[in-house]
Amino acid sequence: MSGESAPRATVGSESLERAFGGTAACNACGARVAEYRVVALFLHETAAIRAYCARCYPAAADGDYHAGGDGLRLDYAAFAARFGAPGPPPPPTTPVDRMLAALVADPALRLLAPGSEAVARRRRRVPYPVRVGFALDGATSEARMSVAPDGRMTDLAGDPAACDRVRALLAGI
Ligand SMILES: [Zn+2]
Structure with a gap:
């Protein structure tokens, strides 16, 4: 998958939706919440995974990226091993x-x-x-x-x- 935000979990060995455990700090507003949502941003070889609260999630799912809370940055192979492949291997970056x-x-x-x-x-x-x-x-x-x-x-x-x-x-x- 190239350059898409993937708001939904993919099937893998670990749940992307619960990547940060029981609670997570929202990347946009900083609130620590149990009912967090996860957005994975794919920039070719890089997957940037970020948690958001319910209020901040819609803008994040629409494609604005925030990095002020809990997050993970993985390369494509590490993402696929942990959460399952999100799609075919990425094409060369733009x-x-x-x-x-x-x-x-x-x-x-x-x-x-x-x-x-x-x-x-x-x-x-x-x-x-x-x-x-x-x-x-x-x-x-x-x-x-x-x-x-x-x-x-x-x-x-x-x-x-x-x-x-x-x-x-x-x-x-
Ligand atoms: Zn928030």
Whole structure:
């Protein structure tokens, strides 16, 4: 599966729906809840699995990625071994998903909207408008940018610390 958010559990040796045990901290609002829902974001070789409370789940299932609570980041093989294969092995990544995966890999990332190119395409605006948020020095720092399907980034604007972070992360790919 490439670039899709998969809100439903797949059949595997372990339940994706209960990946975080009895309770989990919502990635969007931070609430610790027993009735959490899980969203797995697939960026080709990377699966980013995040828990959400009932209130925050709809936006997450629609493709906005948050990383402020309980989560797991696995490569495709590790995901398949633990939860069952979500689909055929992923095709080669796209320039846009390579960029988004580099942002998702940053431990300081708190928000990425949209979380994948598949979601960006569904939102039907090209170049893709992308919002990104980081926790830097104890504060939330946000930036916006436009990303073309060929991976070219333009119009980077927002908090200077977030802009610097985006430039640094994308320079590394
Ligand atoms: Zn929440």
